[in-house]
Amino acid sequence: MRRFIERHPLWSLVILIAVAVLLWMIFAPWPKGLVEVIGRKKVFLNALFNGITLGGLYFLVASGFTLIFGLMRNVNLAHGSLYLLGGYIGYEISDATGLWLLSFIVAFIAVALVGIVLQVTIFRWMEGQDLRQTLVTLGISIVMADLMLWIWGGDFYQILPPDWLMGAVETPLISSISTRTGDPIYLKYPMVRLVIFTAAVIIGVLMWLVLNRTRIGMMVRAGVDDKDMLAASGVRVQLVFVLVFAFGAGLAGIAGVVGGTFQSLAPGEDTTFLLASLVVVIVGGMGSIPGAALGALLIGLAEQFGSVYAPTYAVVLTFLIMVLVLAFRPQGLLGRR
16 A cells, blocks of 8 residues: 555545545535435435445455456356356255255355366366367356256246345434434445345455465465476365365355345346456456455446446446556556566
8 A cells, every 4th residue: 555655646645535525425414515416315325335235246256256267267158157056056945945044055065066067077178278268168158048047947036035134224324314303314224235245345355365375375376377386396286276166166156146135036147247257357357356356346336326327328337447447457456467
């Protein structure tokens, strides 16, 4: 942070002013003039919270994609299908047992096993062959999409959270002032979204710690940089790669359950979240967990604010961010050159 401020004092000042303005808009009551220009503060706060929690969902999907694509350099275009498969499995478990938390465990294990099969049968024999990996995994995603359409049909499915997560919780943020009594009205937000976002933050912090502060993370990064030297030191490189691939696929399965709880599950969601993962990794930087978190947050906020204030250009806004990042920082916001 200090190095960034020393190198870019002007940008640091701009960021500081933007953060100060945002904090004022979040915590302070809005004057009537601002309400007439932007709209009600409640709409703004809901868009902000929806963007942040949607960014948490995108991070769960993109973090696994970051491990597989950004770190291991495996082009897995079936990652969106793993997301949708995890969601469907989570729905079946939750519907059959009524245990919402169990659906996460089963979805993680089941999709991780699919990831192991993909790594052992495909990626192990196509290391460094990006075009072949792209074509093969694209074909696998099409086959998996048709199989899931055959099994679950074209209906929409919703995973219901447990009763203790139902309903809204009152936040300390003032959404408006009562015109009758003059008392502040505080924003209420769904409890389940806040809990899942908190879980996404915890998973992201643990992933960063494992990759950067443990021996396992050191072996993973060494295997990507110099596989032969790591193998010469006695480490079973292929086993490490299989475990990392399985974990990344399992994260996609967990994200599927989260997505089914946040929104819904339906054919076509696999393509949507694969595209979102690609954009997040490109914006944040390949192989960077903090970059994936930052990219997911930016994309989530752009989608929600775009859908509220500029619905016609909401999709364009997302890709505009990606174009600007590629133009001025091709390695991503937090990626290495």
